[in-house]
Amino acid sequence: MALSLTAKTIDKYFGFLSQLDNRSKKNLIIKLTESIEEKEKKGISLKDISGAWDDSRESDEIIEEIRKSRVEKQDNIDFNEIPT
Structure with missing residues (x-):
């Protein structure tokens, strides 16, 4: 969102800024x-931020690995048996 100034406000700023030395004016x-x-806006291609899974294994091998890596949850957790 840009700030918009009226001509009167710009004149006030100019009155103040016109008193600056030449070096300061040039820098401004x-x-x-x-x-x-x-x-220049650097566009991001959707292709750059997404992509296909890159793996040499067959899908069945990947699925089997995922299944083997899962941790079985325990339904009967007794919090009184936590070692201290």
């Missing part, structure tokens, strides 16, 4: 100019 001009120059 450079900063303002840089702020309005359009910078």
Whole structure:
């Protein structure tokens, strides 16, 4: 969201800024100019942030590995038996 100024407000700023030394004015001009120059937007391709699963194994092998890595949950947890 950009701030918009009225001509009267701009004149007030100019009145203050016109009292600056030339070096400060030039630096301010450079900063303002840089702020309005359009910078090249780097687009992100959907292809760059997503992709297919990359694995040399067959799908059945991957599924089997996932199943073997699962931890069985215990239904009967007795919190009184926790070692201290």
